[in-house]
Amino acid sequence: MRRFQFSVIKVGMWPYHPELLARPVPRYTSYPTAADFHDGVGGAEMEEALAQLSAGTAISLYIHIPYCEQICWYCGCNTGATGRKQRLDSYLQALEMEIAHLASRIGGRVRVNRLAFGGGSPNAITPIAFARLCDRILTLFRADYEELSVEIDPRIFTLDWAATLAACGVTRVSMGVQSFAEHIQKAIGRIQPLALVAKCVEWLRAAGIDAINFDLIYGLPKQSLADLEDTLAETVALKPSRIALFGYAHLPHLLPRQRRIDGSNLPGGYERFEMAAFGYEYLTSAKYVPVGFDHFALPGDPLAAAAHGDSVRRNFQGFTDDNSDVLIGLGASAISRFPDRILQNEKNSGRYRQLVSQCRLPATRGIILSCDDRDRGRIIADLLCRGEAQNIPEQIMKEIRYGLSAFAELGLISLGSSDLKAREEALPYSRLIASVFDSFRNGSGTSWSPAI
Numbered sequence: 001m002r003r004f005q006f007s008v009i010k011v012g013m014w015p016y017h018p019e020l021l022a023r024p025v026p027r028y029t030s031y032p033t034a035a036d037f038h039d040g041v042g043g044a045e046m047e048e049a050l051a052q053l054s055a056g057t058a059i060s061l062y063i064h065i066p067y068c069e070q071i072c073w074y075c076g077c078n079t080g081a082t083g084r085k086q087r088l089d090s091y092l093q094a095l096e097m098e099i100a101h102l103a104s105r106i107g108g109r110v111r112v113n114r115l116a117f118g119g120g121s122p123n124a125i126t127p128i129a130f131a132r133l134c135d136r137i138l139t140l141f142r143a144d145y146e147e148l149s150v151e152i153d154p155r156i157f158t159l160d161w162a163a164t165l166a167a168c169g170v171t172r173v174s175m176g177v178q179s180f181a182e183h184i185q186k187a188i189g190r191i192q193p194l195a196l197v198a199k200c201v202e203w204l205r206a207a208g209i210d211a212i213n214f215d216l217i218y219g220l221p222k223q224s225l226a227d228l229e230d231t232l233a234e235t236v237a238l239k240p241s242r243i244a245l246f247g248y249a250h251l252p253h254l255l256p257r258q259r260r261i262d263g264s265n266l267p268g269g270y271e272r273f274e275m276a277a278f279g280y281e282y283l284t285s286a287k288y289v290p291v292g293f294d295h296f297a298l299p300g301d302p303l304a305a306a307a308h309g310d311s312v313r314r315n316f317q318g319f320t321d322d323n324s325d326v327l328i329g330l331g332a333s334a335i336s337r338f339p340d341r342i343l344q345n346e347k348n349s350g351r352y353r354q355l356v357s358q359c360r361l362p363a364t365r366g367i368i369l370s371c372d373d374r375d376r377g378r379i380i381a382d383l384l385c386r387g388e389a390q391n392i393p394e395q396i397m398k399e400i401r402y403g404l405s406a407f408a409e410l411g412l413i414s415l416g417s418s419d420l421k422a423r424e425e426a427l428p429y430s431r432l433i434a435s436v437f438d439s440f441r442n443g444s445g446t447s448w449s450p451a452i
């Protein structure tokens with residue numbers, strides 16, 4: 001017997017407006033988005049930004065490991081198969097060199113507040129290599145971690161890894177779960193039974209790491225509302241401290257690996273909307289605090305506290321309680337963010353290694369933010385994180401009134417002379433409302449995913 005507690009009509013506290021949802025939009029993990037970066041900026045602008053950091057600045061570091069043991073068909077990340085050991089070793093050597101180059105410029109001057117390892121799969125390298133990277137940073141920087149987080153692939157996680165993470169001082173682990181349904185796992189090329197994920201959770205908790213994040217996906221091939229409900233129930237039983245529930249973005253024209261997924265098996269727009277609404281209501285009923293439009297945190301988690309205190313921010317990993325104004329990314333394709341610029345490292349790992357071996361900072365793309373970009377970026381982040389924005393400059397207000405009129409007529413938002421407030425039921429339309437402030441978009445976009 002199925003056990004839906006919420007009918008779609010009740011879940012309809014989110015009104016369904018397919019005409020609004022038809023337009024694909026960016027996720028706005030940054031504004032301007034990575035698609036708006038250009039190659040007119042690079043290493044010189046990175047040198048300049050680092051030179052301007054004042055003594056004692058608290059920064060966050062992000063280390064990118066663009067390798068995975070097995071590539072999942074749905075994945076949109078910049079990652080490749082680990083393949084030859086030699087390739088991975090060369091990458092790690094380059095990464096250590098980049099850490100040293102950065103440390104020679106700012107190592108003694110700044111304070112590393114947060115360190116995050118992402119990918120790809122950071123546990124595609126060996127536990128020893130991981131410990132060595134952590135040690136290099138501790139040796140070369142003034143580090144005083146509020147949080148040290150690592151993304152892991154549960155399929156290749158081991159008891160040894162759990163012990164290594166604990167010994168290195170890791171405080172938070174994120175794992176890709178997506179769905180526990182076997183038929184969906186087969187359809188997306190990622191087999192990882194519930195028992196395997198539960199074992200990883202058990203190992204981590206036994207090692208003293210209790211802050212565990214799960215990433216789930218709705219809108220997957222062959223996924224039904226019942227499948228989502230089962231995965232949510234199994235997830236809640238494992239009590240991860242944070243859950244992200246993302247909508248699957250099927251973009252096979254940009255991501256050849258997604259061509260293995262049969263598009264005819266994907267849920268339609270209405271089914272996706274139902275799943276997002278159902279997931280939101282399920283997790284909030286299970287006492288998770290909603291953060292933005294797709295994150296949920298247990299009440300004792302710092303992200304829930306940030307949501308209550310209106311201090312949630314948007315970053316490249318989604319919604320965060322990290323309040324550093326400076327994030328420096330290391331590794332191929334990693335993105336750095338300063339108050340006045342965003343810079344991205346060379347994406348190709350061969351060219352990345354070459355630049356680093358020439359003692360150069362490997363940023364090769366990015367954007368210098370104009371005052372207008374910064375205003376719009378602040379407004380977009382406020383809308384996504386808090387559902388409202390104040391002090392909108394007059395010129396921007398004039399430009400966006402027409403674009404927001406459909407949302408206003410449907411009662412989803414209220415507009416003042418210099419502020420905008422989205423109603424609670426506008427949550428699924430957050431990215432669409434935010435996109436009206438995006439001066440780089442012209443209404444089209446085949447590189448983006450549906451807002452829900």
Ligand code: SF4
Pocket residue numbers: 067068070071072075076077079119120121153176
């Ligand atoms: S493990 Fe994660 S990063 Fe690697 S291919 Fe699968 S989804 Fe992508």
